[in-house]
Amino acid sequence: MGTKRILVYTENYLPSIGGLENNTLLLCESLVLLGHHLTLLTPQKNALNHAKFNVLESKSLYLFYNQVKNHDLVMINGGVSFKIIIPSIFALKPFMIIYQMATLFKDIRNNSLKTKVLNKLRWVLAKLAKANIGVSQYSFLELKKAFGRHNSKLLINPADPTFSNQDDDHYDDILPKTPFQCLFAGRLIEGKGVSLIVDAVKEINKYKEVIHLHFVGDGPERGFLQHQNTKHFIYYHEPVSKEQLKEWLKKVHLTVIPSTSHIEGSPLIMAESLMMGVPVLVSSQPAMVASVQKSNLIFESGDLNDLIKKLNFLVDAASYSNIKKYCKLISVDYSYTNYIKNLKAIINV
Incomplete structure (x- = not known):
């Protein structure tokens, strides 16, 4: 003590x-x-x-x-x-x-x-x-x-106190509209599934503008993303501050964590998204499956067809509305208040 x-x-x-x-x-x-x-x-x-x-x-x-x-x-x-x-x-x-x-x-x-x-x-x-x-x-x-x-x-890794939608109640009512905005935020390495999500969005957008995919971050895959043809509605953005990332999360409908060979624990962007009321779509790594526990928010790791299937499901307004309500319920696990309480208990063991 x-x-x-x-x-x-x-x-x-x-x-x-x-x-x-x-x-x-x-x-x-x-x-x-x-x-x-x-x-x-x-x-x-x-x-x-x-x-x-x-x-x-x-x-x-x-x-x-x-x-x-x-x-x-x-x-x-x-x-x-x-x-x-x-x-x-x-x-x-x-x-x-x-x-x-x-x-x-x-x-x-x-x-x-x-x-x-x-x-x-x-x-x-x-x-x-x-x-x-x-x-x-x-x-x-x-x-x-x-x-x-x-x-x-x-x-559990929490969202920084910066990430809270308490002052943004209007965002709770936003439903998908064309185009559906997706976000990848983090290190741009191949093990994070960068090329996989690019291929999925290209396929979905082949005949119609359905999804806009935004990458925010830096890493070896930066050059690859910068050279994507914008006709596929895939965009690269420089790394941002916590406050700027919060603004991004106000604008998007979904955060994607498509990691393949990179083994995840409890990604911070998952906590940050959930605390801002933004659903997350994750690959089927055990730690993320246990955290999300919703089949429509999990796709088989490395499986392009399953990723496309889940994205098409979430683009649907009715499906998305239900998923958003579910994510709001589980967001409490990622609150900073819970983190501080648990950290205090661990230190005082």
Whole structure:
């Protein structure tokens, strides 16, 4: 109980753009809001400073150990990290691990002997954690299977307080109209299903202007998107601030998260969309299926025909109206109020 000196460690941080980076910022700001003294430690180059907490950029294990010694609790955001957990063990400091990917402590990219050994080591270190924290119901259940109820916790990634439709009640009544506006917001990498959603919208728009698809973000697929012929009604936009993203969510009917090979945990854009009253269409990755739990908002990962089928269903005004009501009901799980309450309980364990 009471004020703690907390060290948050993450491999990636701002100005890099991604869900982990933004979630780490929200985590740190929330811990400060709860009255804790916070230091963020990261190897990220040119890490952004913050007015409310100290940001340290380093790869030095000596510095890691000294920082751990001077704090009451270590929180690792992004999974098991040997370089910060080992110093925590030697310094006899408690540590907690937040898993942003549904694969948790496992590397599933290959089945080599080295990978198996490292996965086992990660499991051993995770078992020593004061808390293993999942950001989705799916991850939480998997953690309970691995470590039991005692040190397995749930902390669903919330929408930043910026994202609220409380002042925009008129938006609740908007129904689809031609054209239907879809949004992809995030890192533009192929594993996120960028080309898949492009192909789906091209097929739907082949004979009639039905859907406008907007990409907001940056990444390797940026060039591909910039060269899309606008006759297909596919548009690329530069990355935006939280406030600007909120304005985008006021204008669109649907957010699409079509990830294929990139394994998702609980994407922030899902929380942000739901809190703004915008339905999300997701690929059939376990964590997102457990979060959405509605077949018409889930398509088989990598399946172009199923994606087209679900988009055509949602374009229908009557279908969309019912889906929108459902999404408003589940949005409470992603509220910042719930996040703060659960974070406080976890820290005080």
